[in-house]
Amino acid sequence: MATIRGTVQIQIETCKGCELCIESCPQDSLALSKEINAKGYHYAVLVQDNCTGCVNCALVCPDAVITVYRTKKGGTSRTEAEKVPVAVISHVKNDVKVVLDEVPQGGANI
Amino acid sequence: MATIRGTVQIQIETCKGCELCIESCPQDSLALSKEINAKGYHYAVLVQDNCTGCVNCALVCPDAVITVYRTKKGGTSRTEAEKVPVAVISHVKNDVKVVLDEVPQGGANI
Amino acid sequence: MNLVATNLEGLECVWAKPATLTDTPMHYCPGCGHGAVHKVLMEVIQEMGVQADTIGIAPVGCAVFAYHYLNVDMQEAAHGRASAVATGVKRLLPDKIVFSYQGDGDLAAIGTNETIHAANRGENILVIFINNAIYGMTGGQMAPTSILGMKTTTTPEGRMVETQGFPFKISDLIAMLPGAYYVTRQAVHSPTAVRYLKKALTKSIQYQKEKKGYCLVEVVSNCPSGWKMTPVEANKWMEQNMFPVYPLGDLKVEGKLVEQKHQ
Amino acid sequence: MNLVATNLEGLECVWAKPATLTDTPMHYCPGCGHGAVHKVLMEVIQEMGVQADTIGIAPVGCAVFAYHYLNVDMQEAAHGRASAVATGVKRLLPDKIVFSYQGDGDLAAIGTNETIHAANRGENILVIFINNAIYGMTGGQMAPTSILGMKTTTTPEGRMVETQGFPFKISDLIAMLPGAYYVTRQAVHSPTAVRYLKKALTKSIQYQKEKKGYCLVEVVSNCPSGWKMTPVEANKWMEQNMFPVYPLGDLKVEGKLVEQKHQ
Amino acid sequence: MTHEILFSGFGGQGVLSMGMTLTYAGMIEGKHVSWMPSYGPEMRGGTANCIVIISSQEISSPIVTQFDAVVAMNQPSIDKFEKAVKPNGILIYDSSAVIIPPTRTDITVLPVDIDREAIKLRNPKVRNMIMVGAFLNVCQVVQLSSVMKALESVLPERYHHLLDINRKALSCGEQLVIEAATPIV
């Protein structure tokens, strides 16, 4: 079972769904949401727990909406069970949780 | 006694006395007059009969005031005796002959 | 910030938006290179600790609002005159870091004269030149840097030499000027490109501190809206069609022309 | 004409002022290169028989009155815009021969943009560029082409890089542009130089007839008044000090760069 | 009789052509018409809108601030233009793109689930024409037939293969049964 080496947080309200981060992710950890944000964009979300924290996505993101985290040296890595929630839509007016639809697990850890 | 191979005519009223023709003459045939023209310039005059009609002076003259003549192939060349008068000042108001002061004969034909 | 703090212990932040960028969301279209360049520039300014000494000049072009995002003192110049305005600022505040940020229309069309003479005087400034081969802001007209055959709203049949002349490689010309100290051509389409750009900008600002003179950093960039492509398509098109005309790399380093750069 | 006809029989005229020059005495200072260039240009136009097809553009500069002397249709352009005006004329009268005649201030300072973009579009025109390294008409101020250390009314200590930058070799830049077909640097200080210039101008007009594109003929010239020298001194100074910075010869022939030209 | 209508949504949702189609139809019917788009950089990834005026007499001002009807394709449009509807006017909007519905009670508020219809037609590209149809259904400023004709002129030649699907979308929208949202009191 996969262990988390890194993760990203995406400011989805300012994400414009340009997909450049998705293109640049070597791990295919990112995808566009089905939902749109208040600006009408489908936004990027982390859809796998295989993020390595390589910062590629953050580097190419034109709107600087991605923050990248990596496991501290010697820090305890965590399991599926305790994934970091990846995103929260906060609508301009009131907060509404976004429901991410199931994405097929894939990649290295099948 | 020298024979004329070429000669020049200089429009002295529009000559500005820049001396570029004099510089460029391989024969030292040209000099500045003592007199000034109506514009106040000492003007170029032919002072020797050794002009070869090489056109150097005409080429460099910025004001295009020099006309160059050369002996026709087979044309009879002429002697000292019948030099071509080189210039006439016509003052803006009335014509006045210019008196060229004697210049020492020199060059090839001594 | 509209992120909810969540259990991140055990994790350290390895990349976050530089504090030298304001929180104002940028108005650029999705995937536009302008945003990426802003981000890198501000990272550099933050890391070099020159925020308080920096004065930027915004162009007229899509980056006209740059001052909403770059958290440094800025002036908004008339179209094409950013290099002249930068000269005015730098000559009177010689100890500040002064940069102008200009598009291809701004720098290489209407502003050609001011651009070239600033370089020829060896003004001790940094000029950032965003070459997206089009007039983005006004809706996708041809730019002097548009490549041959490129379709724009003013070249519906594609750019033709007869009516529009050749793609204008102004950086190559500027590199020829003794006043120019560092001239380079970079991009932001990939993580690697972004890392290179960061180096180039860092160098330039270092050079300016050392009063070495004029630095020009051209960034070959995209304009998804103007090109009528998705950002991903746009970057691919850029790699395939623009890089051959505008090859990436240094044109002049420390006052010396990098050879091979002469067509 | 105020010559008295005298006995010239036996003699044939081997050089006379071309009929394409008017009889108006030129206003230029004694020994000024402008006159010489006018003369050569008009010889060429006469010999090529294109007087009726030629339209000239005068600059703002000492040659502002060129139309008093050149007996062809002419337009007087705003300072620095002669290349733009020439473009307007040529685009609408593509079968005419169109030339602009510009000084260094006109072409390489205020007019840099119009000059460079006309070349980059490959406008099918001839641009004659009189480089006397000074602003003659306005009384001897520095020009972008003034050489380092040169004293002018605006560089009393001599031109210094810090405040004024480097002598601007715009012809070298223009030669780099694909739109430029023929770029050459000539002079009028000697009979030989005059003969070369005549060849260059003849070529250029021939090229234009053949629609080959943009031709630039730079003439390194003098300004005795501005330089505060006699014409003879001026030409010597020019040979010793200007030719090293602006070496005579072709920079680009039939669209190909002549090597060695890259500093 | 003068109709002053605002179409508003994201750039790319085709709101400008919605308005243009209606305007064209008005012209076909020999009415006085004017179409005024929002323009400039605020369009960069932002919202677009256009004002359409269709009238029996000469139109004095192409720009008005109060509308007989507002057609809103997204949330920001509602946020911005709900207050711009004249009393007793119409506010029709795409309910599938809106989270916070309008609240005014002095106007007729008409939600339309464009998504559902678009999915039926298996074509997301014609959402705008569905809305135009729906709008005509509740506010007959012009004949549907004129709009059908108008399409030919509005769609560039090279897109004429899309005429049919757009026509379908129009009539689909036009046949929708739309009931006014019961105002939240």
Place this chain on the structure above:
Amino acid sequence: MTHEILFSGFGGQGVLSMGMTLTYAGMIEGKHVSWMPSYGPEMRGGTANCIVIISSQEISSPIVTQFDAVVAMNQPSIDKFEKAVKPNGILIYDSSAVIIPPTRTDITVLPVDIDREAIKLRNPKVRNMIMVGAFLNVCQVVQLSSVMKALESVLPERYHHLLDINRKALSCGEQLVIEAATPIV
């Protein structure tokens, strides 16, 4: 009392500094003064001139068209300005540079052979100061001493080694006996 004087000649003959010297002298004497040069391209190898006004009251216009005195250093100046001398005014000129003398009989015409004097002084460069001297001789607008003082300010530092020869030229001119030319009737 107001004196309006014109100095005219070829560019390079130093007519501008002639006028400037006189103006400076006027200022030294606490008079109201103005000096107005001809400027611009007409100077290219052409003629230069300047208008000098020295007055006991404020000067309203630095530019006048009629003069109490005209100082002419060449033929074109006579051709152009003879008519600009006020009746009973003075026209003083360098006879060695002029072929056709003035013809007016209602003014005092004063020829001065500057050449001869310059040759005496073995210095052609000071012709203009000789003329200034001569002018003062016939028209005492200012004291010779003031002009001498003025020279120091008018001559740039780097030329101060030439002060003496210029002073000589001045007094030489000032001592000349000039008789009015008998008018050609």
Place this chain on the structure above:
Amino acid sequence: MSESKLMKGNEALAEAAIRAGCDGYFGYPITPQSEVLEYLADEGRRRGMIVLQVESELAAINMVYGGAGAGKRVMTSSSSPGISLMQEGLSYIASAELPCLIVNVNRGGPGLGTIQPSQGDYFQATKGGGHGDYHLIVLAPSSVQEMADFVYEGFDLADKYRNPVMILADGALGQMMETVTFKEYDPQKHKLEKKWATTGKTPDRERNIVTSLFIQPEKMEGVNKGLQEKYRRVREHEIRYQLISADDADIILVAYGLAARICSRAVELARHRGIRAGLMRPITLFPYPYPVLRKMSPRLQSVLVVEMNSGQMVEDVRLGVEGRVPVEFYGRMGGMIPPPEEILEQVERLAALHKSAPVSKEAVKGKASRKSKSELHEIIER
């Protein structure tokens, strides 16, 4: 007559340029008028016109100089900042008396300002933004139809007087779509022979010189007198304007372009409230219809000038009425557009001031009575 189209003002203007036989267009993109260049780069080129997108407005206006000097029908278009860059060129063109057409689709200034519609360039257009004594002939359209019509008129006036003509529109007129019909116009019938143009000095004539340089002030004064005399003729013959409900009006609104359209609505509304309001719309801003104002001023209660600027035209209105009637101003700036209701308020305020006559049949019907430019023209002649 040809069928009517739905077009943007900018496109209609461009289409009319092609139909007017415009030989060359030189321009640089700027909102809100880039459609002119875009339309011509497509349609114009296809139909044989020389269309160049050039490096700047500066280059454009000087290419226009060259093309006009070569005897061709040429034009350029831009918006406020771009027009400012053309001021030197315009002064040269006016001085050299070159006929050509310049279009300013006015946006909000000063500076970079905003791209929204404005009338802030009135002074620049009418008093001469460039140096020296000169005037452009300035036409102010107020509909997409006029955006097209004034192109023909503009080119004809330019040729007739050898004077640059400016069409002063605004962002709304450029961007909005309206119905437009293109009238029959045969350029060949309208283009005049230009003997003075630089087309090559044939042996049968002296060389032609296009210049604005006259170094001797006497000469230059002569040139200036010539220009002034020309402007006098233009003032005498070319004044254009429109009157709406003016005959019996107590309150006259004065507005041009888009503002005039809005005022006409305001006048309608006022008439419905029984206020005798009317509108004078200058169509030529130079020459300005002073005589019309002078004529009507004595019998007016008040004049209300409405502009999308700080009140620049007010000066011309005051010069027209010369104190015979109070002149008030209402305007919006920086790209804002005054809605008819706002203007109505002002009219009502003025009416209250003068407690103008109660509603009357005749007052209401007044709004119908429009006079054509030509009719009124005579009124001025006498």
Place this chain on the structure above:
Amino acid sequence: MSESKLMKGNEALAEAAIRAGCDGYFGYPITPQSEVLEYLADEGRRRGMIVLQVESELAAINMVYGGAGAGKRVMTSSSSPGISLMQEGLSYIASAELPCLIVNVNRGGPGLGTIQPSQGDYFQATKGGGHGDYHLIVLAPSSVQEMADFVYEGFDLADKYRNPVMILADGALGQMMETVTFKEYDPQKHKLEKKWATTGKTPDRERNIVTSLFIQPEKMEGVNKGLQEKYRRVREHEIRYQLISADDADIILVAYGLAARICSRAVELARHRGIRAGLMRPITLFPYPYPVLRKMSPRLQSVLVVEMNSGQMVEDVRLGVEGRVPVEFYGRMGGMIPPPEEILEQVERLAALHKSAPVSKEAVKGKASRKSKSELHEIIER
């Protein structure tokens, strides 16, 4: 006080700039004002000023924008065609409210024209040659002394109102030499702190932005209202003018700059002939001394405007007197200068028209009575 020098107007102006603590000058040569650049390139540099001869007037004005935005005292100078090239830049500077000094040594236009003195740029200077609603504060010197004095005044006004100030001179004032004395002036005492300037965003403050872009029309309208309010304050407080023999005058001449000098002579001559003539010389062309004209117009027989142009200021004079007294004009154009005698003729013609009162002691002595600006200023206040 410092001793007096004999200097050209251009040089006096340049010397004053150095003494006024001007930090930077950016310019391009043009006759008849190149001496300004030449003097500063020598003296100015030596005395620590940043002096750049740049590639064009366009570059110069935008460098001025940059330097002024950086909070420094900066200036440029040029003549008519060069000033036309600065119009876009001036509009930006006015909109961004940057204090700076622009000098126009006016020559004869339009076009390349002539280099002789002229006043043909009056409209351009006073109505705004650039796009949008803005005004420069315009000072019109009429002596070499004022060429110097108005530099201090200009910089102070610019700083006080954050507004560009123009000194509108002419070729004669620039080229002529007169006696000039430089007053004591300590720049440090006059320079204001400029908190808004871009000098680097220190942690203790928000970033400063110098811009003229306000894309939302509402915002832009706000900016415009701010500008208009500023201009109102300028009109209220900064009107400057001079009256000569005006108190008892039947005929008032209105002229500025060089023309005013010549008129003052004409007034003297007229007084000697027993004609009660006087002169009103506007010193600020914006703000224009309308109130002075309004005040005096009722008791005048006629007004004669004298300009070295086609009569541009006549409009402002007419706006001032509003028909209460006939306004006549006499002018020369294209670089010609009207001699006092010509003007006198006009005055006599007018006097004859009104067969004004015979010569009287008091009429003659009238010419002595001059009022200082300050005194008169009060007259306006009340």
